[in-house]
Amino acid sequence: MDYKKLKTSVNEIKLTTNQKAQIIDNCKKIYNQENKIMKKNTSIINFRKPLTAAATLAICLCLTVGAIAGFSGGFFRDITGPDGAVTGTEYIRPAEELTVTTEYENGKLMVSVAAADAAAAPYRYQEELAIKEYQIISSDNKTVFSGTETEYYDFTDGKAEIALDTDRLDTGNYTLVITEFSGAKKADGPLAIKGEWVCEFYI
């Protein structure tokens, strides 16, 4: 068996110039396409980085805003003495949780207070409610009366009707500004509920 003949015969198998040119051309095309894809991928990756950062920032902002919004609904805060010792608890910024309306009748201003969610703390635990601090401002922007703690009124199902004495007021338009309520419960200290509620009334 002449294997040299085999080698000679097989060695005669060659790519033609045209075939080589075609292969080179095709490979270059594919090579260039892949380079383009790679560049695109790189640019997408580069674009993704700031996009991810922006998304993260947006999520953080949402969380912060959500947290602030949650706080605006009211939260408990410790009351501390001059030595830093905790002497009690107060509930602050619950303006949206309590709806205050006024109605003048028989020489008294009836202040209706209603909790948006009577089952939520701290309202579900309060049995009585009083207005702790309030001001009555006249139409010419003068404080005509600054009141301190009223009597405690029944606070059931998140609702209370508190009467304010307005005998000393003349006829006219007034604005009631309440800055603090006080909740009471048997065998428990009063809870200060601090915020700002503004209502207009006419005598």
Place this chain on the structure above:
Amino acid sequence: MINTSAKSAEDIENIVNGYGDMLFRICFVMLGNHADAEDAVQETVISYMQKAPIFKSDDHEKAWLITTAKNKCHDMLRFRKRHRQTNTEQLQELPYEIPDSGILDALLALPEKYRLVLILYYVEDYNTTEIAKIIQKSPSAVKMRLQKGRALLKEKYRKEYL
């Protein structure tokens, strides 16, 4: 991720001009069809560009190209087996000039595993150990294939061409 940055478009020409004929011979002997052989060479060059391997020497590079070409041919043969759409007689019709040699026809008539070993041994002048590395078989398996391939080739050649 494909690392094409290590190879330039110029390398494509160098590879095709330097190893194109050798790869085409091997692919042709394995596939028995010039069009598929051409495709296999192209696929091999593309793999070379995509993978951009680092070679210790020219021999290493040549061996890598042969192994890759062999794998591409195996893929094509597997594809042919699964997708029998073309008549094998048509595949043997070669639209371009192949040396009129009975020994080459006899070689092409052998099973593929013997063809590859014979061409690497007798045409590309690799020894059995080198062939074993290229085709990823043991040297003894290569020797067995060589022995059996030689016997089959002799028988085929004597029967049909002498």
